[in-house]
Amino acid sequence: xxxxxxxxxxxxxxxxxxxxxxxxxxxxxxxxxxxxxxxxxxxxxxxxxxxxxxxxxxxxxxxxxxxxxxxxxxxxxxxxxxxxxxxxxxxxxxxxxxxxxxxxxxxxxxxxxxxxxxxxxxxxxxxxxxxxxxxxxxxxxxxxxxxxxxxxxxxxxxxxxxxxxxxxxxxxxxxxxxxxxxxxxxxxxxxxxxxxxxxxxxxxxxxxxxxxxxxxxxxxxxxxxxxxxxxxxxxxxxxxxxxxxxxxxxxxxxxxxxxxxxxxxxxxxxxxxxxxxxxxxxxxxxxxxxxxxxxxxxxxxxxxxxxxxxxxxxxxxxxxxxxxxxxxxxxxxxxxxxxxxxxxxxxxxxxxxxxxxxxxxxxxxxxxxxxxxxxxxxxxxxxxx
Amino acid sequence: xxxxxxxxxxxxxxxxxxxxxxxxxxxxxxxxxxxxxxxxxxxxxxxxxxxxxxxxxxxxxxxxxxxxxxxxxxxxxxxxxxxxxxxxxxxxxxxxxxxxxxxxxxxxxxxxxxxxxxxxxxxxxxxxxxxxxxxxxxxxxxxxxxxxxxxxxxxxxxxxxxxxxxxxxxxxxxxxxxxxxxxxxxxxxxxxxxxxxxxxxxxxxxxxxxxxxxxxxxxxxxxxxxxxxxxxxxxxxxxxxxxxxxxxxxxxxxxxxxxxxxxxxxxxxxxxxxxxxxxxxxxxxxxxxxxxxxxxxxxxxxxxxxxxxxxxxxxxxxxxxxxxxxxxxxxxxxxxxxxxxxxxxxxxxxxxxxxxxxxxxxxxxxxxxxxxxxxxxxxx
Numbered sequence: 001x002x003x004x005x006x007x008x009x010x011x012x013x014x015x016x017x018x019x020x021x022x023x024x025x026x027x028x029x030x031x032x033x034x035x036x037x038x039x040x041x042x043x044x045x046x047x048x049x050x051x052x053x054x055x056x057x058x059x060x061x062x063x064x065x066x067x068x069x070x071x072x073x074x075x076x077x078x079x080x081x082x083x084x085x086x087x088x089x090x091x092x093x094x095x096x097x098x099x100x101x102x103x104x105x106x107x108x109x110x111x112x113x114x115x116x117x118x119x120x121x122x123x124x125x126x127x128x129x130x131x132x133x134x135x136x137x138x139x140x141x142x143x144x145x146x147x148x149x150x151x152x153x154x155x156x157x158x159x160x161x162x163x164x165x166x167x168x169x170x171x172x173x174x175x176x177x178x179x180x181x182x183x184x185x186x187x188x189x190x191x192x193x194x195x196x197x198x199x200x201x202x203x204x205x206x207x208x209x210x211x212x213x214x215x216x217x218x219x220x221x222x223x224x225x226x227x228x229x230x231x232x233x234x235x236x237x238x239x240x241x242x243x244x245x246x247x248x249x250x251x252x253x254x255x256x257x258x259x260x261x262x263x264x265x266x267x268x269x270x271x272x273x274x275x276x277x278x279x280x281x282x283x284x285x286x287x288x289x290x291x292x293x294x295x296x297x298x299x300x301x302x303x304x305x306x307x308x309x310x311x312x313x314x315x316x317x318x319x320x321x322x323x324x325x326x327x328x329x330x331x332x333x334x335x336x337x338x339x340x341x342x343x344x345x346x347x348x349x350x351x352x353x354x355x356x357x358x359x360x361x362x363x364x365x366x367x368x369x370x371x372x373x374x375x376x377x378x379x380x381x382x383x384x385x
Numbered sequence: 386x387x388x389x390x391x392x393x394x395x396x397x398x399x400x401x402x403x404x405x406x407x408x409x410x411x412x413x414x415x416x417x418x419x420x421x422x423x424x425x426x427x428x429x430x431x432x433x434x435x436x437x438x439x440x441x442x443x444x445x446x447x448x449x450x451x452x453x454x455x456x457x458x459x460x461x462x463x464x465x466x467x468x469x470x471x472x473x474x475x476x477x478x479x480x481x482x483x484x485x486x487x488x489x490x491x492x493x494x495x496x497x498x499x500x501x502x503x504x505x506x507x508x509x510x511x512x513x514x515x516x517x518x519x520x521x522x523x524x525x526x527x528x529x530x531x532x533x534x535x536x537x538x539x540x541x542x543x544x545x546x547x548x549x550x551x552x553x554x555x556x557x558x559x560x561x562x563x564x565x566x567x568x569x570x571x572x573x574x575x576x577x578x579x580x581x582x583x584x585x586x587x588x589x590x591x592x593x594x595x596x597x598x599x600x601x602x603x604x605x606x607x608x609x610x611x612x613x614x615x616x617x618x619x620x621x622x623x624x625x626x627x628x629x630x631x632x633x634x635x636x637x638x639x640x641x642x643x644x645x646x647x648x649x650x651x652x653x654x655x656x657x658x659x660x661x662x663x664x665x666x667x668x669x670x671x672x673x674x675x676x677x678x679x680x681x682x683x684x685x686x687x688x689x690x691x692x693x694x695x696x697x698x699x700x701x702x703x704x705x706x707x708x709x710x711x712x713x714x715x716x717x718x719x720x721x722x723x724x725x726x727x728x729x730x731x732x733x734x735x736x737x738x739x740x741x742x743x744x745x746x747x748x749x750x751x752x753x754x755x756x757x758x759x760x761x762x763x764x765x
Contacts, residue, residue: 017586024590031617038616110418111411112425126742127735128697130704131711135735138727323602329704337604351612359601359609366600 035352044349051077057343061250061334073344080336081361087253087335088322088365091260095321096314098261099268104298106273117269124266130327132263137255137331146242155235157243163254166233167247173230180223187219188212252333256325264321268314275310276302307380315373319366326362336361440732443472447479456480457722464725477723478733484713485733488553494545497537498556504530504537505563513748531567534560549627553708555737557627561634561699561709566692568635573642578672580643581650591643598640603701606633611705630702638695645687649680682756689749693742700738710734 006012039046051074058069064082067075105117124132141160144150149159157164195206224230236246279302287297329338341358345351396402400409412422449455450462450470458464461474478485487495508530511523538560540546552560579591598606610633614624624632653676661671681688703712714730717723 013584017584020586020590034619035616038620109411109414110421110425112422116425116429122743122746123739126693126697126739126746128700128711128738130700131731131735131738134711135731138731319600326602326604327701327704329604337602337608341605341608345608345612351608351616355605355609355613359605362602362605363597363600 042349044351046350046353048353050348050350050353053348055344056347059334059339060332061253073340073348076344077336077340077357080334080339080341083328083333083339084322084325084335085365087256087260087328087333088325091257091264091321091325092318094257094261095264095268095317098265099317100272102265102269103272103276106269107276121266121269124263125270129259129263129324130330133255133259133327133331136259137251140251140255143251146238157236160251161248162251163249164236164243164246165249166235169232169234171230171232173227176227177220177224177230181216181220184216184219188215191215252328252331255331256328256333260321260324263324264317267317267320271310271313271317272306275306275308278309279305304380308382311373311377311380315370315377318369318373322365322369323362439472443470445472445474445476447476449474458724458726461726473729473732474726475729475733477717477726477729481713481717481723484717485554485710487556488708488713489551490547490553490556491551494547497544497547501534501537502559504533505559531564534563549625552627554713555710557702557707557709557712558696558699560627561631561702562692562696564631565634565638565695565699568631569638569642569695570688572635572639573646574677576639576643577646577650580647595640595643598637599644603634603637603698604704606637607701607705609633626707630705630707634695634699637698638691641691641694642688645684645691646680648687649684650676652683653679685756686749686753689745689752693745693749696742696745697738710737 006015052072054070055073055076056069059067059076059079061083062079063086065075065079067079102117102121106114106121108114143158143160146157146159146161149157149164151157155166191212192208195208199205234246236243236248283301283305284297287301292300325335326337328335329342332338336358341354345354348354399405413419445455445462447454449460449465451465453460455461455474455476458474458477461476462470463472463474483492487498490498507523508527511517511520511527517523536542536544538547538552538556539549576591576595579587580595582588582591607630610629611626614629614632618624657675657679658671661675666674700709700711702709703715706712708716711734714734718725718727718730
């Protein structure tokens with residue numbers, strides 16, 4: 001038989017890989033050349049120098065950083081990242097809570113309740129998310145105008161420009177209080193560890209939950225009063241056409257938060273339901289035979305085993321929620337894609353740099369979430385003895 | 386014993402069987418359940434009749450409350466007489482129905498779109514019906530359907546060319562959805578096989594591509610397609626707007642499809658690969674004849690779920706200015722003659738999407754049930 005490049009599997013493999021590498025090298029060379037030519041022809045600058053140039057436009061929603069239109073594009077980027085993280089983080093927490101509740105409701109023995117939950121899940125899963133965001137926003141801007149805004153509990157106002165509420169003003173002593181808030185969480189954590197150890201050794205139970213709740217609430221409250229209440233609330237007051245003072249939560253944020261939570265919550269509820277169903281029936285029967293209450297069965301036996309099945313799809317739902325937060329551009333929520341990837345891109349014309357930075361940011365956020373969720377996933381796997 | 390006197394066995398108590406028994410077990414089994422049932426029933430009673438009244442019973446379709454034909458928003462009952470009438474005014478949909486379905490396609494050529502819709506229905510039949518005579522031939526038609534559809538919709542070969550910026554509405558949604566799924570499926574298979582390849586370069590390239598695409602939102606990919614692709618192409622070659630979007634959407638979907646198929650490939654026992662190789666099949670023959678048919682059979686429900694996601698994602702094109710179903714809806718709302726009827730438009734668009742995607746998810750459930758009995762025969 002002739003010995004040529006094709007006869008041996010190994011040399012075939014090397015040939016194919018060389019062809020692929022060569023093809024990509026040629027393609028990249030060609031693309032880079034054409035792009036450079038096109039950019040020069042259209043007088044578009046390259047490089048990252050534009051990040052230090054003033055942006056020249058306003059951002060409607062910047063709760064963490066003070067932003068003026070004379071700030072640089074780099075600040076636009078940071079405002080965008082913070083806004084994206086804000087809506088993703090709050091959305092993930094709320095969606096998880098909603099998803100778990102609805103998932104357990106779907107398994108309820110009450111036919112009417114489980115069917116209603118089923119209708120909710122099917123409707124939310126089948127309508128595109130961007131339409132839901134637009135729908136919620138359309139509802140929120142039909143709320144009454146500021147002059148006729150209804151009041152709740154004498155402090156909050158709902159209007160079509162947002163939810164107005166009191167703004168806390170922190171005085172000097174509050175720093176100590178916030179240290180004690182953190183400290184109380186640490187104390188609660190160690191109380192739980194100690195209680196578990198004691199139960200393992202002596203079998204005596206300790207009311208951990210109520211004790212920890214008391215510590216987290218009462219200790220900072222005590223310090224707060226000892227320090228002389230170093231926090232005042234600034235209430236919104238209607239002056240002319242707007243409220244003066246106070247804090248406002250914009251309808252764009254509320255629409256994004258509601259739509260993301262309800263949409264992702266539906267998917268999470270299906271994941272939770274399949275997780276709980278994956279625990280074999282024998283577990284429930286055995287724990288019933290031991291005399292455990294319904295509540296304890298769910299909390300101690302079913303959910304820990306169901307978590308093994310729930311966590312990997314839950315991770316991908318968190319990633320989906322984070323990526324879906326980019327849809328805020330449809331209603332004007334000032335997230336990363338809207339500000340830096342949209343307005344900055346259009347103004348400077350440097351599409352490649354802006355897009356590359358935006359995509360890289362999302363990649364980093366996705367990888368971080370995956371990383372932490374994988375650590376949690378490993379921790380709940382069964383440790384084979 | 387006298388076997389002639391058979392005593393009829395008594396029926397079970399009324400309260401445990403039949404409808405009343407079902408009510409007792411499912412709705413009223415204990416105090417908590419009873420209270421919950423009553424609360425949910427009250428909640429539904431408040432919402433459902435109100436919604437049905439708004440949408441159907443009191444709504445205007447063609448004529449308003451005075452009996453006039455509605456030609457713009459000022460004729461709608463709830464605009465003309467807002468104190469007494471609050472129901473929906475569906476005339477915005479009915480008057481602009483052509484736009485919702487075809488966009489701005491020239492009226493004299495619209496028969497081509499209708500023929501395409503009809504052929505699409507025919508092309509889907511072999512996927513839905515199992516026992517069909519001539520199924521093999523119909524599947525061949527399904528495979529070449531995209532080419533026929535392209536010629537019919539766009540032009541060439543004797544048909545007048547209709548540029549894609551005239552397409553809109555449901556036409557654009559279906560084109561993006563159907564072409565996207567049809568192109569993403571083979572591309573996904575190749576990516577999945579590439580990722581599992583033993584050649585390190587190919588495996589690394591495929592893995593990087595898949596992980597990169599899965600890590601970024603679809604909007605950024607759409608921006609990439611619209612803004613950056615023209616920069617990559619030399620002078621004179623202009624890629625059509627719809628084609629650029631289709632490229633971005635297909636690449637996005639192919640990456641997700643590849644992961645699903647990879648799951649199926651992992652589930653095939655090693656023995657299949659070894660047996661195929663020992664019989665002397667080459668790599669491609671082995672995949673084509675032995676591995677892929679099994680892998681795809683296992684993962685069809687997940688593939689359909691991914692396709693449902695793709696279909697819903699096609700609405701994102703409104704962000705880059707393409708007019709799909711939702712885009713036409715928003716355009717209708719911006720028009721002065723129909724301003725302000727946003728609730729009706731959004732409910733209509735949501736309903737259309739719901740019908741399509743719910744149908745697809747029912748199909749996926751049907752497939753799952755059918756394949757469960759097939760795969761697990763004897764395995765349990």
